[in-house]
Amino acid sequence: MKQTLQTATLDNGIILLGEFLPGVESVSVSFHVAAGSLCDSLASQETGRSCCGLATLAGELMLRGAGDRDSKQLVAALDNAGVQWSQSVSMSHGSFAGAMVSRQLSDSLKIYADILRRPLLDQQQFEPARQVVLQNLAGTEDDPTHRTMLALRRAHYPSPWGLPSEGTSADVTELSHTDVKKFVNTFIQPQDMIISVAGRLDWPEFVKQIKALFSDWQGQPPNPISVGKRGEKICHVPYDSQQTHIALAWDVPPYRDPDSLQATAALAVLGGGSSSRLFTEVREKRGLCYSVSAGYQTQRDFATAMAYSGTTADRAQETLDVMLHEIAALPGTITEDELDRVKARAKSGLVMQQESTAARAGAMARQWFHLGRIRTLAEDLKRLDELSVESIENWLAKNPLKEITTVSLGRDPLEVPDAVSP
Amino acid sequence: MQFRHEQLPNGLDIVAEVSEAAHSASLGFFVKTGARDEYDAISGASHFLEHMVFKGTDTLSAEDINLRFDFMGASANAFTSEEDTVYYAAVLPEKQHDALELLSAMMRPALREDDFVTEKQVILEEIKMYDDQPPFGADDRCRALFFQDHPLARSVLGSTSSIEALKVEAMREYHQHRYSSNNLVLAASGAVDFESLVKSTQQLCGEWKPSPPTNRKAQFSTTQSGIVTDVITREQAALEYAVRMSPGPAEDTNDRFAAKLLAVVLGDDSGSRLYWDLVDSGKAEHAACHHHDFLDAGVFVTQLSCEPETTHALLDRIVEIYQEAENGLSNNEVDQARNKLLSRVVLAGERPRQRLFSLGLEWAHLGRYRSVSDDLATLDKISREDLHRILAEWHLPASSATVLAGPLLNDSPST
Numbered sequence: 001m002k003q004t005l006q007t008a009t010l011d012n013g014i015i016l017l018g019e020f021l022p023g024v025e026s027v028s029v030s031f032h033v034a035a036g037s038l039c040d041s042l043a044s045q046e047t048g049r050s051c052c053g054l055a056t057l058a059g060e061l062m063l064r065g066a067g068d069r070d071s072k073q074l075v076a077a078l079d080n081a082g083v084q085w086s087q088s089v090s091m092s093h094g095s096f097a098g099a100m101v102s103r104q105l106s107d108s109l110k111i112y113a114d115i116l117r118r119p120l121l122d123q124q125q126f127e128p129a130r131q132v133v134l135q136n137l138a139g140t141e142d143d144p145t146h147r148t149m150l151a152l153r154r155a156h157y158p159s160p161w162g163l164p165s166e167g168t169s170a171d172v173t174e175l176s177h178t179d180v181k182k183f184v185n186t187f188i189q190p191q192d193m194i195i196s197v198a199g200r201l202d203w204p205e206f207v208k209q210i211k212a213l214f215s216d217w218q219g220q221p222p223n224p225i226s227v228g229k230r231g232e233k234i235c236h237v238p239y240d241s242q243q244t245h246i247a248l249a250w251d252v253p254p255y256r257d258p259d260s261l262q263a264t265a266a267l268a269v270l271g272g273g274s275s276s277r278l279f280t281e282v283r284e285k286r287g288l289c290y291s292v293s294a295g296y297q298t299q300r301d302f303a304t305a306m307a308y309s310g311t312t313a314d315r316a317q318e319t320l321d322v323m324l325h326e327i328a329a330l331p332g333t334i335t336e337d338e339l340d341r342v343k344a345r346a347k348s349g350l351v352m353q354q355e356s357t358a359a360r361a362g363a364m365a366r367q368w369f370h371l372g373r374i375r376t377l378a379e380d381l382k383r384l385d386e387l388s389v390e391s392i393e394n395w396l397a398k399n400p401l402k403e404i405t406t407v408s409l410g411r412d413p414l415e416v417p418d419a420v421s422p
Numbered sequence: 423m424q425f426r427h428e429q430l431p432n433g434l435d436i437v438a439e440v441s442e443a444a445h446s447a448s449l450g451f452f453v454k455t456g457a458r459d460e461y462d463a464i465s466g467a468s469h470f471l472e473h474m475v476f477k478g479t480d481t482l483s484a485e486d487i488n489l490r491f492d493f494m495g496a497s498a499n500a501f502t503s504e505e506d507t508v509y510y511a512a513v514l515p516e517k518q519h520d521a522l523e524l525l526s527a528m529m530r531p532a533l534r535e536d537d538f539v540t541e542k543q544v545i546l547e548e549i550k551m552y553d554d555q556p557p558f559g560a561d562d563r564c565r566a567l568f569f570q571d572h573p574l575a576r577s578v579l580g581s582t583s584s585i586e587a588l589k590v591e592a593m594r595e596y597h598q599h600r601y602s603s604n605n606l607v608l609a610a611s612g613a614v615d616f617e618s619l620v621k622s623t624q625q626l627c628g629e630w631k632p633s634p635p636t637n638r639k640a641q642f643s644t645t646q647s648g649i650v651t652d653v654i655t656r657e658q659a660a661l662e663y664a665v666r667m668s669p670g671p672a673e674d675t676n677d678r679f680a681a682k683l684l685a686v687v688l689g690d691d692s693g694s695r696l697y698w699d700l701v702d703s704g705k706a707e708h709a710a711c712h713h714h715d716f717l718d719a720g721v722f723v724t725q726l727s728c729e730p731e732t733t734h735a736l737l738d739r740i741v742e743i744y745q746e747a748e749n750g751l752s753n754n755e756v757d758q759a760r761n762k763l764l765s766r767v768v769l770a771g772e773r774p775r776q777r778l779f780s781l782g783l784e785w786a787h788l789g790r791y792r793s794v795s796d797d798l799a800t801l802d803k804i805s806r807e808d809l810h811r812i813l814a815e816w817h818l819p820a821s822s823a824t825v826l827a828g829p830l831l832n833d834s835p836s837t
Contacts, residue, residue: 023443024772071702075693079758082765101768131704139707139727141660142556240658242550274476274498275488284484287543290551310551337489344495348514352446352497355773 003376005364006203010215013191016207017364017374019198021357027105027199028357030097031112032365035187036090038225040167041160043183049174053167056089057133057175058183063087064125067114071125074111083108084358089165091299092369094188099358102200106209113213121184126177137169145310147237148245148409155235156249156304156405159228189219196365199357234406236413244316244410247308248323250401252296254303255370262395263296265387267305268342269334270294270326275341277326282309288319300370313411320406320414327404331396334389343384350380423771425791426616433604433632436623437785439777439793444612447518448774450510451529452607452782455600457504458573458716459638466580467588467596469502470545474593475509475528476500477537482527484537494520497775504574505638505716506786512775515613519622522608526626529601538590546586549579556727557663558656560827567650568667568823572642574716602633609782612774639718649820654827661707662730662828664737670722670816673715673787679800680808681713681816685722686759687751687809688744688818693758695743700726706736717787722818730829737824744818751813756806767797 006018036055043051064071078085083098096115098108140146154162197206252263271278271294282292292309307327311319353359354377367374375383406416426438456468477484491498491511498511498521509528511521553559562577569575580588608627610619671677689696689711700709706728714721728736770776771794784792 023441026769026772072698076754076758079693080761082761082768084762084765084769099769100765128702128704132701135661135704135707135728138660138729139556144554241554243547243554273488273492275485275492280485280488283544284488285540287540288547290544290548311547312550337493341489341492344493346495348446348495348497348512351514352512352775354445357769357772 003378005374005376007374008207010190010211012215012218013193013221014210014214015192015194015368016210017194017196017368018201018203018206019360019364020201020203021199021354021360024199024357025101026099026357027102027197027201028097028099028361029105029109029112029195029197030095030361030365031116032093032095032194032196032369033116033188034092034192034221035094035183036092037163037165037167038091038160039183039187039222040163041225042222043179047179050171051175051179052163053133053172054175054179054183055094055187056165056167057130057172058180058188059087059089059094060129060132061121061125061180062115062119062184062188064129065120065122066111067118069114070120071122074115077111078108081108081111091161091165097358097361105206109209109213116188117214117217119184121177121181123177126180130172130175133167133172134169137166137172140166144239144241144243144245144409145308147239148247148407149306149308151235151237151409152247152249152306152405152407155231155233155407158230160225161299162231187222189221190214190217191219191221194365194368196361196368198360198364233403234416237407237409238411239409241410242312243310244313244408244412244414245308245310246316246320246323246414247306247407248327249304249306249405250403252303252305254301255298256300259395260298260303261383261387262392263305265339265342266330266334266392266396267294267296268345269338270330271307273341273345277330278307278323281326282319282322286318286322288315288322292323298370316408316410317414320408320416324404324417327401331400332393334392336389339387339389339392343387346384347381350377423793425793427791428620430603430624430628432628432630434623434627434630435607435785436610436620437607437781437791438610438614438616438619439781440614440616441612441774444774445514446512446774447515447521447610447612447614448510448512448778449518449521449525449608449610450508450778450782451525452609452786453507453509453601454505454605454607454638454786456502456506457576457578459600460576462584464588464592464596465576465584466545466578467593468507469578469580470541470585470588471593471597472500472502472507472509473541473545474533474538475531477534477541478532479527479530480532487524487528490520490524496521502578504576504578506783508779508782510778515615518615518619522619522622523626526623529606529627531597533590533594533597535590538593542585542588545579546582549582549585552579556659556661556827557665557725558654558659558827560654560663560665560825563652563654564665564667564823564825567652567825568721569642569719572719573640574642574719599633603627603630604632604635607782607786609778609785611777611781642719649822651824651826653830653832654825655829655831656827657829659828661727662733662826662830664726664733664824664826666724666726666737666740666822666824667721668816668818668820668822670713670720671715671812672718672720674717675720677808677812678715678720680804680812681715681720681722683756683759683763683801683804684809684812685711685713686763687755688747689724690759690762693762695747696740699739699743700736705732709736709740722816733826733828733830741819748813748817748819751806751809753806756809760801760804763801764798767794767801
């Protein structure tokens with residue numbers, strides 16, 4: 001498959017990534033500013049009070065009017081251009097994205113330039129924006145799986161990575177309009193911003209327009225974030241629910257580490273797909289749960305393996321025991337067949353990503369953030385082909401699993417063994 | 423994109439939308455059966471059977487099925503609704519035959535007793551999982567109140583007691599009755615080799631037996647649903663969740679698209695009347711209106727989540743918003759909603775996996791094909807007057823069922 005990947009860097013530090021995808025009418029563009037929830041902690045240092053949720057509140061307020069459009073006019077302009085737009089905040093980035101029929105790209109870029117460079121940050125809109133963030137936080141209180149994963153993040157990640165990106169009600173209630181204006185002025189800036197575009201695309205024209213809209217913008221990247229303490233290794237959240245939720249986390253290499261492929265392949269054997277060990281042992285053979293899985297979450301400098309299951313309280317202990325047993329039993333037992341299945345699933349995923357302009361734009365931006373480059377599909381497929389059981393086993397042998405963070409949410413705490421053994 | 427259709431002598435329909443630009447092929451069996459085809463003693467059987475289909479055939483174990491899907495790199499799954507049970511797999515084009523061979527074998531499951539006992543536990547876990555999550559069963563309860571003795575009142579999951587009481591013999595009988603060749607549609611989309619698909623399907627499914635067609639439609643008169651409310655109390659919930667249903671056009675009417683456009687104007691997730699009034703202002707966590715259509719009925723579903731003490735006032739406000747809409751919609755808001763929907767249709771049209779469901783369900787329900795261009799043309803033709811007519815005809819402010827779930831008690835006074 002012939003692939004057309006493009007990159008460019010503007011003098012002010014903005015990185016442009018593009019891929020022409022044949023056979024589609026649409027194009028997707030995403031803007032990733034280095035103003036994620038980790039910047040909340042920098043604001044906390046400056047103000048001397050905890051500002052968890054500031055990045056999220058800033059993102060909410062930035063969409064409430066920009067340039068010469070008020071809040072309603074801004075949404076109407078995006079909707080009328082048929083832009084399927086979204087806004088989100090991760091630990092590292094504040095992101096704005098849109099998918100549309102390609103002829104609308106030029107007009108929508110102007111709107112996004114307004115949102116990023118000329119948000120109104122209207123005082124009248126501040127309180128409603130804060131209420132929206134508080135309402136969303138109250139909503140997540142009622143989602144037991146989400147609460148479990150938040151507790152896992154708090155327990156396993158060092159501060160401030162463990163803090164919730166969406167904020168906390170206590171902090172958001174204390175934030176002011178001035179806090180948000182300061183945040184936007186300080187952190188919404190062009191250095192290290194990634195603009196990723198995929199689909200039916202005229203690349204030279206796109207670069208020309210981005211330069212016209214953004215090249216006279218200047219700013220400084222945020223200071224490095226200092227790594228703080230981690231939480232407790234074992235944690236139980238009392239909650240009156242029918243099911244007990246179990247989440248486990250342990251350290252694995254980040255995406256940019258050459259060994260990350262070995263680690264993610266081992267994780268896929270453990271908990272990816274319906275023939276994985278966790279799905280087979282916990283759900284298929286024992287019928288202990290409806291959902292069980294394992295996955296990989298990476299930051300730039302460290303990464304985490306996570307496993308999750310939700311099950312009735314009186315079967316939770318058995319579920320945890322089986323999960324821990326399967327994790328411990330992995331080294332020395334991976335088969336060629338298991339790796340073949342992992343490869344087949346990964347290959348399909350990579351190829352099918354080419355069918356979604358939005359998925360492709362997002363994937364390119366992530367790859368650039370972690371690697372400083374985009375790999376071609378051929379390169380990714382070659383890496384998969386070269387992956388062997390031996391290399392995974394070697395990696396597992398050299399990196400024995402020492403500690404697992406265990407979080408449960410439900411009526412009763414669970415017994416967690418002191419050491420991990422098969 | 424090219425549409426193809428063949429029918430095997432045993433009545434099995436094969437439909438495909440072939441796209442040369444696609445990188446993948448999606449295949450799915452669409453079984454014309456769901457919760458509405460059940461009766462009390464087998465409530466939840468369609469969904470339970472969907473799980474059992476993955477537990478193997480006379481020659482394949484559950485593990486074999488999982489292994490084979492993963493070896494072909496398939497993204498495979500299934501779902502059950504009130505009217506349909508759908509099994510699908512998205513694969514790279516060279517795996518088309520493998521995926522078809524496995525999916526078609528699965529349509530004739532062994533339904534072994536020991537698998538049935540184990541999987542029953544998984545179903546009971548799934549019921550508990552949903553019961554712990556918003557809207558805490560308010561959607562099922564509301565549908566039961568709204569549809570009353572109509573078959574659409576039935577719960578897809580069933581209840582803990584109906585699942586515990588279900589016997590494998592009853593499931594076998596249900597399967598034999600509902601999975602006959604003429605009650606299934608095989609749909610395919612993307613980079614599909616249609617000639618090969620038909621040939622393989624004839625070999626793999628040609629022996630399946632048809633059964634006499636059944637009439638799945640029932641009488642649903644809108645007067646049947648008066649204004650009813652119910653409350654499910656969950657003391658520890660942070661928010662109150664409300665589900666409200668009122669009648670709308672069914673799927674075999676020409677008004678189905680206009681009803682969907684109207685729902686976008688009134689209650690889309692952003693940019694709609696409910697959004698600006700309730701969500702953008704921070705009064706509610708979520709407020710939305712959707713239109714769902716079924717074989718013989720349609721419904722406008724309103725969802726609200728908010729602080730418990732504001733629930734009754736906000737529900738009243740929603741009724742007011744619907745009344746205000748009856749006074750007239752502006753051209754701008756109708757066009758804005760239309761532009762959003764047009765864009766959604768175009769973007770969804772690029773993904774074979776998304777097209778599969780439109781293609782398969784349209785054929786299973788109405789025996790016809792609608793292309794992306796057909797949908798775009800229909801949307802373009804809908805006028806503001808069409809929406810006004812629907813508002814007048816279906817009168818959203820009146821005649822509804824509403825269920826609340828959250829900290830409020832049954833006797834909480836209106837504010």
